[in-house]
Amino acid sequence: MREMKDSGIEWIKSIPTDWTVMPNKYLMRKIKEICPRYDGQDILSLTMKGVIVRDLEAGGKMPSSFDGYQFLYAGNLLMCLFDIDVTPRCVGLIKNNGVSSPAYSQFVLNENADAAYYCYYYTMLDNDKTLLHLAKNLRHSLTEDQLGAISIVVPPLSEQRLIASFLDAKCAEIDALTADIQQQIDALEQYKRSVITEAVTKGLNHDAKMKDSGEEWVGAIPDSWEMRKGKYLFAQRNLRGNTVELQLLSPTQRYGVIPQSLYEELSGMSAVKLNEKADLMLLKTIHKGDYCISLRSFQGGFEYSEYEGVVSPAYQVFYPIVKIADGYYKYLFKENGFIEKMNSYTMTLRDGKNIAFADFGNTYIPYPPVGEQKAIADYLDAKCAEIDGIISQKREQISTIEEYKKSLIFEYVTGKKEVPNNE
Numbered sequence: 342m343r344e345m346k347d348s349g350i351e352w353i354k355s356i357p358t359d360w361t362v363m364p365n366k367y368l369m370r371k372i373k374e375i376c377p378r379y380d381g382q383d384i385l386s387l388t389m390k391g392v393i394v395r396d397l398e399a400g401g402k403m404p405s406s407f408d409g410y411q412f413l414y415a416g417n418l419l420m421c422l423f424d425i426d427v428t429p430r431c432v433g434l435i436k437n438n439g440v441s442s443p444a445y446s447q448f449v450l451n452e453n454a455d456a457a458y459y460c461y462y463y464t465m466l467d468n469d470k471t472l473l474h475l476a477k478n479l480r481h482s483l484t485e486d487q488l489g490a491i492s493i494v495v496p497p498l499s500e501q502r503l504i505a506s507f508l509d510a511k512c513a514e515i516d517a518l519t520a521d522i523q524q525q526i527d528a529l530e531q532y533k534r535s536v537i538t539e540a541v542t543k544g545l546n547h548d549a550k551m552k553d554s555g556e557e558w559v560g561a562i563p564d565s566w567e568m569r570k571g572k573y574l575f576a577q578r579n580l581r582g583n584t585v586e587l588q589l590l591s592p593t594q595r596y597g598v599i600p601q602s603l604y605e606e607l608s609g610m611s612a613v614k615l616n617e618k619a620d621l622m623l624l625k626t627i628h629k630g631d632y633c634i635s636l637r638s639f640q641g642g643f644e645y646s647e648y649e650g651v652v653s654p655a656y657q658v659f660y661p662i663v664k665i666a667d668g669y670y671k672y673l674f675k676e677n678g679f680i681e682k683m684n685s686y687t688m689t690l691r692d693g694k695n696i697a698f699a700d701f702g703n704t705y706i707p708y709p710p711v712g713e714q715k716a717i718a719d720y721l722d723a724k725c726a727e728i729d730g731i732i733s734q735k736r737e738q739i740s741t742i743e744e745y746k747k748s749l750i751f752e753y754v755t756g757k758k759e760v761p762n763n764e
């Protein structure tokens with residue numbers, strides 16, 4: 342057991358007796374060298390996977406020009422010192438030269454500091470947002486002076502390198518295990534989607550006589566099924582919820598249509614508040630069993646409401662006008678082929694996604710016998726619950742592994758554990 346002493350740092354506590362403590366400014370200094378004209382250098386991004394080369398062909402938000410970016414150099418640390426409360430990862434080790442946003446801060450370490458070790462050190466602090474209490478402005482930012490004044494532990498340089506090398510190997514093993522479990526989750530999600538597609542378009546009787554549905558996204562359907570236009574199965578509901586007594590609901594892709602308060606609790610995000618009387622007069626009434634969609638920003642599927650209440654006027658609300666089994670259409674309206682069909686109506690627009698209710702109304706969709714609809718819904722409820730249960734277990738495994746990884750980094754970068762001699 343190695344001898345320990347108090348570090349004087351609240352979030353570190355004890356450290357080995359041969360380690361020292363000093364202000365961060367004596368270990369690293371900020372540099373910024375602007376690239377006046379972009380000349381094809383790699384664009385580097387700070388991510389949860391470290392500082393990586395950005396794939397410019399992958400899309401996403403892109404500046405009009407990379408002129409004015411800053412040069413980054415391998416072996417330095419890259420930090421995000423703003424919005425640290427919401428930025429998933431605020432530190433990374435630069436492993437190759439390139440350019441990046443000038444909003445980031447690049448630090449050169451002195452000869453007594455190993456960049457890989459201090460990347461792990463600041464990753465440890467970032468995991469729990471330990472430094473957040475120091476960022477008291479609206480952008481939750483740290484200044485260079487604030488960062489420089491923070492006390493930091495300094496192991497002997499040889500031990501810094503030993504710890505970094507050890508953690509590189511251990512974290513690589515952990516990351517490989519996490520990636521393997523994530524691949525299993527992805528496969529289960531794909532299997533779940535295929536189960537839904539098979540059931541809502543082909544039914545449960547594999548021996549049923551089939552016929553062409555006339556719709557490419559549906560393919561062949563059982564001979565006893567019909568294909569009907571959406572407007573002959575559903576109608577729009579345009580009642581206004583002009584009373585504050587009705588609860589405000591939030592349509593979500595993950596949870597369906599749920600109370601705004603529940604959405605905020607589940608997601609940890611604040612929903613849009615509609616408190617003005619003028620806004621309340623515009624809200625649309627939605628009943629249990631209704632469906633809704635934002636036709637101006639179609640995101641994937643129609644959402645089913647388990648509640649009575651009101652939704653934003655940006656949403657279209659519709660309800661069944663024939664007898665149906667709700668569960669069947671809950672699954673059909675979230676099926677990939679149906680989503681792609683709805684998305685096909687947006688492809689010719691220049692200003693983003695925007696479909697009309699008439700597009701859905703004129704789309705042929707399956708209408709199985711109601712009893713069969715219910716049987717399909719019951720089957721999918723049970724099957725999807727089974728798959729979701731397995732997925733949940735695997736996500737818990739990932740969570741446990743990630744917590745172990747955080748603990749491992751903390752214990753070794755603070756000297757609570759010593760790298761084994763045989764490593």
